[in-house]
Amino acid sequence: MTPSGFLALYLAFFGFEFLFETILTRLNLRAIDKNKSSVPSAFRDYVDGDMYKTSVAYSLARGRFSIAVSVIGAAVVLAVVLSGSLGVIDNLIAGIKLPPAVEGVLFVAIVAAVFHITSIPPSLYSQFVIEKRFGFSTITAKTYILDEIKSIALSTVLGIPLLLLLFWFIRSAGEYWWFFAFLAVAALQLAITVIYPVLIAPLFNKFSPLEEGNLRTKIEKLARDLNFTASGIFVMDGSRRSRHSNAYFTGFGKAKRIVLYDTLVQQLEERQVLAVLAHEIGHQKLRHILKRLPVSLLLTLLSLFLVDVLLGADPLFAAFGIQRATAHGLLVILAFCSGPFTFLLTPLFTSWSRRHEYQADKFAAESGGYAGDLKRALIKLGKDNKTNLTPHPLYSFFHYSHPALSERVAYLEELESAGG
Numbered sequence: 159m160t161p162s163g164f165l166a167l168y169l170a171f172f173g174f175e176f177l178f179e180t181i182l183t184r185l186n187l188r189a190i191d192k193n194k195s196s197v198p199s200a201f202r203d204y205v206d207g208d209m210y211k212t213s214v215a216y217s218l219a220r221g222r223f224s225i226a227v228s229v230i231g232a233a234v235v236l237a238v239v240l241s242g243s244l245g246v247i248d249n250l251i252a253g254i255k256l257p258p259a260v261e262g263v264l265f266v267a268i269v270a271a272v273f274h275i276t277s278i279p280p281s282l283y284s285q286f287v288i289e290k291r292f293g294f295s296t297i298t299a300k301t302y303i304l305d306e307i308k309s310i311a312l313s314t315v316l317g318i319p320l321l322l323l324l325f326w327f328i329r330s331a332g333e334y335w336w337f338f339a340f341l342a343v344a345a346l347q348l349a350i351t352v353i354y355p356v357l358i359a360p361l362f363n364k365f366s367p368l369e370e371g372n373l374r375t376k377i378e379k380l381a382r383d384l385n386f387t388a389s390g391i392f393v394m395d396g397s398r399r400s401r402h403s404n405a406y407f408t409g410f411g412k413a414k415r416i417v418l419y420d421t422l423v424q425q426l427e428e429r430q431v432l433a434v435l436a437h438e439i440g441h442q443k444l445r446h447i448l449k450r451l452p453v454s455l456l457l458t459l460l461s462l463f464l465v466d467v468l469l470g471a472d473p474l475f476a477a478f479g480i481q482r483a484t485a486h487g488l489l490v491i492l493a494f495c496s497g498p499f500t501f502l503l504t505p506l507f508t509s510w511s512r513r514h515e516y517q518a519d520k521f522a523a524e525s526g527g528y529a530g531d532l533k534r535a536l537i538k539l540g541k542d543n544k545t546n547l548t549p550h551p552l553y554s555f556f557h558y559s560h561p562a563l564s565e566r567v568a569y570l571e572e573l574e575s576a577g578g
């Protein structure tokens with residue numbers, strides 16, 4: 159294929175993704191607007207008119223904002239690709255005569271920095287304007303800046319060794335470098351998952367053991383009843399940034415930690431917190447995370463193999479304005495291509511994830527009659543988070559990792575009437 163052939167193919171997929179996503183978001187906005195006059199029947203017992211009005215306004219504001227962000231994002235990508243800037247940066251770096259691996263790290267870092275900088279104004283607007291207007295964001299300028307510094311430091315500390323390792327494999331590990339690199343990357347991913355709860359998460363939040371008392375005793379009893387071992391129950395200061403709430407598990411095996419957002423503990427009643435935890439334990443017991451592992455490993459392997467196949471494809475580099483075929487150039491090109499060429503697979507992963515959510519709900523229902531409490535917890539959280547109660551079915555099918563609230567409530571009611 160010629161450079162212009164590659165470029166045309168890329169632009170076609172890129173344009174298709176942009177159009178598709180914009181139409182989907184517009185459909186979603188229209189569905190919210192169409193239903194805005196009265197509370198959807200499934201929620202009439204729980205949500206009053208004023209509350210519904212704010213949730214509609216919030217969903218519309220977020221949707222409109224996401225369209226604006228994607229227009230700006232698309233303009234930046236097109237400007238970078240079509241202006242030949244990538245080639246200019248690469249030539250400048252080549253002129254300094256650095257060792258190839260250092261050149262590679264520098265190139266990737268510069269491109270990543272450009273995209274990161276363009277993402278700062280939208281992120282500021284989102285956190286300091288929209289989220290503040292609707293009373294979610296509690297973040298201060300100081301926390302925001304510290305978060306920025308910490309995440310840049312973290313990507314540097316984790317990213318540079320990973321890149322150096324990859325470049326080393328490509329250059330020195332022979333014909334099957336991609337397979338050996340895969341083993342190394344997989345081991346690294348595993349290592350990061352293990353160190354995440356102990357070393358990385360505490361950089362951003364404070365985790366304090368849940369204090370002795372009723373809730374703690376009941377959670378411990380629930381874990382025992384469900385034969386679930388965890389090394390501790392922690393409360394995380396999520397309220398430092400936002401009033402949105404959540405609960406999750408981190409770590410592996412016996413080192414698993416139960417993490418509750420402080421906002422969750424404040425917003426829910428005791429039995430509702432237990433219901434949310436029973437659901438989370440369900441994910442663990444049904445091995446949902448373990449089931450996703452082979453897929454993510456396979457994708458890593460395929461990507462590395464693709465790097466091997468495309469390393470010699472000079473016209474591809476020329477299509478993106480890069481004059482020499484290098485591993486670092488290819489990594490950046492693949493980063494540009496990954497969205498447009500894979501976004502149609504999104505519903506495959508989201509519907510799989512939604513199935514897991516239903517299964518975990520069923521687990522919670524069967525493990526102690528939590529269906530009703532879980533339903534009330536989800537409605538409470540949905541209300542507090544001003545969740546969109548009327549997403550367009552196509553939008554939620556494509557993007558939602560969890561079933562739409564109305565679908566989930568209907569399912570839980572079914573389980574409830576079945577005695578769960």
Ligand SMILES: [Zn+2]
Nearest residue numbers: 437441515518
């Ligand atoms: Zn879940």
